[in-house]
Amino acid sequence: ILTKKIAVLAGDGIGPEVCQEAIKVLNAIGDRFGHTFTFDHQLMGACAIDATGDPLPEETLQACFEADAVLLGAIGDPKYDNNPAAKVRPEQGLLRLRKSLGLYANIRPVTAYEMLIPHSPLKNDRIAGADMIFFRELTGGIYFGEKGRTEDGAYDNCTYSRFEISRIAHLAFKAAQNRRGKLTLVDKANVLETSRLWREVVQELSPSYPDVKVDYLFVDNAAMQLILNPKQFDVILTENMFGDILSDEASVIAGSLGLLPSSSVGDAVALFEPIHGSYPQAKGKNIANPIATILSAAMMLEHFGLLQEANLVRYAVEEALDKKIVTQDLASPIMSYSTEQVGTFVASCV
Amino acid sequence: ILTKKIAVLAGDGIGPEVCQEAIKVLNAIGDRFGHTFTFDHQLMGACAIDATGDPLPEETLQACFEADAVLLGAIGDPKYDNNPAAKVRPEQGLLRLRKSLGLYANIRPVTAYEMLIPHSPLKNDRIAGADMIFFRELTGGIYFGEKGRTEDGAYDNCTYSRFEISRIAHLAFKAAQNRRGKLTLVDKANVLETSRLWREVVQELSPSYPDVKVDYLFVDNAAMQLILNPKQFDVILTENMFGDILSDEASVIAGSLGLLPSSSVGDAVALFEPIHGSYPQAKGKNIANPIATILSAAMMLEHFGLLQEANLVRYAVEEALDKKIVTQDLASPIMSYSTEQVGTFVASCV
Numbered sequence A, B: 001i002l003t004k005k006i007a008v009l010a011g012d013g014i015g016p017e018v019c020q021e022a023i024k025v026l027n028a029i030g031d032r033f034g035h036t037f038t039f040d041h042q043l044m045g046a047c048a049i050d051a052t053g054d055p056l057p058e059e060t061l062q063a064c065f066e067a068d069a070v071l072l073g074a075i076g077d078p079k080y081d082n083n084p085a086a087k088v089r090p091e092q093g094l095l096r097l098r099k100s101l102g103l104y105a106n107i108r109p110v111t112a113y114e115m116l117i118p119h120s121p122l123k124n125d126r127i128a129g130a131d132m133i134f135f136r137e138l139t140g141g142i143y144f145g146e147k148g149r150t151e152d153g154a155y156d157n158c159t160y161s162r163f164e165i166s167r168i169a170h171l172a173f174k175a176a177q178n179r180r181g182k183l184t185l186v187d188k189a190n191v192l193e194t195s196r197l198w199r200e201v202v203q204e205l206s207p208s209y210p211d212v213k214v215d216y217l218f219v220d221n222a223a224m225q226l227i228l229n230p231k232q233f234d235v236i237l238t239e240n241m242f243g244d245i246l247s248d249e250a251s252v253i254a255g256s257l258g259l260l261p262s263s264s265v266g267d268a269v270a271l272f273e274p275i276h277g278s279y280p281q282a283k284g285k286n287i288a289n290p291i292a293t294i295l296s297a298a299m300m301l302e303h304f305g306l307l308q309e310a311n312l313v314r315y316a317v318e319e320a321l322d323k324k325i326v327t328q329d330l331a332s333p334i335m336s337y338s339t340e341q342v343g344t345f346v347a348s349c350v
């Protein structure tokens, strides 16, 4: 029986709506198993800029450090996206949060749910049985290198140290040991010096994990192979930018971006968030898919050591998918359910 | 009636085999229309390293400058890929060639051929009618920024100047005017300073092309949208690294990487090459698909102003696809034809 304090950064767009459903499910788990989850709501992203001028107020960061885990909705607002001159942006809050909490490994499982296969843009035989997990480096690379303007141009620096690579590589190797024993490093070692360093470090670590078969793929080829033959992948290890692109791409295997959870782990408290964005067009409409956030909450339960609870949430999600209690992204509007209805149904099944 | 001198850099792996078929087709066009094409074969890539120690010998570069166009096969050899310490690499030759010839715009059309739709990993209704063209910046970005090692790490610098962006953006806007009037800029402006500069420059140019509707997509979203709904795209403009990844990914729409041609244009002579790599496993087996290279030759004919000839080549390729005179990537081994057979058939149809 546990008591856990969860910092909730619901964020922008559909963030608050999907977080609310995940909280509903966590509370249902608490009721059933006798755990107590408390939720500390804090501002981050565009909503934090509006309220305080800062996308990651000091108070929010403090609350995260004091929590046992962080649940994040989504951040981002189009009013910043098409204004290249904006000095303060919601994304800065997210990036600073990742860096401040030392969340260097973003873990994104992608599974083809049997019942959603008809919904995928991919042909059924290509995806049935696909089951992979991304280990995306999250606090280095071009996201965090020095960036700026020159008189006539702009620059972004991509850097990686051996240490930054090896700490996430160890996690990925270990995950592969507990899965099907295959690790694919995705890089662009034929062009980038940082990629050659990734390959070097992974090659050096490889003998310590003799039960893991290591494969190397160039990122352009990986982007193609993910669609051509997703079943070949088990654990995919890659740097920050490539991981961003490929894991979003891989969402088509699951059938919807609205299904994919993630956890981010590192030096301090761990963070759990759906991989989708703030989807501003859907804000307040009660149509966003809460499942990615609910499954992120399941990853949180697992992180707390509550395996049975985590599996029950996953089972409840499958129940919802099975019964087609799903949002618009997975059904025709007339056959679909609201964000709240899906959350309530999942909560009722745990 | 024209006389044209073509520098041929057949390169590594399957490069020589596919180039030979493109030359066969160009010669057939020459015979039919009375043009004279001469071919100047030169070394580049791993074969050039083996012969001279340099992936782009001075003589090769000279021959390109003296030619009316360059036909490139493919370069690359696995013996360099898994040796991060290799100092000389085939890719350096290709990158130096692009830079030396000032080939700043790499143009990659992607079409879903009716008869190949059953072969695509994507469901038919998603791709029927898809028809897009990538404008990938080719001589800037992280490919060409300063790169190197530090004591404990590595770095790659990504830089872009306004000039580098606007010259290719103009080409993309003009192409959109001659197509369906839609331009999509793919960037990561929520994170990268260079992307914000891309967005700025494109926004500034946009009023000069009032008949072109401009859209902006983040690269992670674009990687997903390409598969979810490829028909939404007309002209896609993007920087070097993103273009590398997304255009390879888009090959699944066409049904095979072995079908996609490209042209690269810029300050001096233009270059034509398939977007696929050197596919070393297939080398010498007479199984590689020559169509991407043959269609690259068609782009070359168009570049020479020989529209009728170019269209005839494209028609001959469709004839081959229609009659299923295709290589293994598009048919079961038992029903497939050799590289040479496909080339000979296409040449016989022009």
Ligand SMILES: CC(C)[C@H](C(=O)O)[C@@H](O)C(=O)O
Binding pocket: A075, A076, A091, A094, A244, A275, B190, B191, B220
């Ligand atoms: C919002 C954005 C900065 C972020 C990223 O690129 O990391 C998002 O796309 C993600 O994948 O979490």
Ligand SMILES: CC(C)[C@H](C(=O)O)[C@@H](O)C(=O)O
Binding pocket: A190, A191, A220, B075, B076, B091, B094, B244, B275
């Ligand atoms: C071989 C490699 C350097 C090259 C690139 O990344 O540009 C290739 O992938 C391409 O797309 O032409």
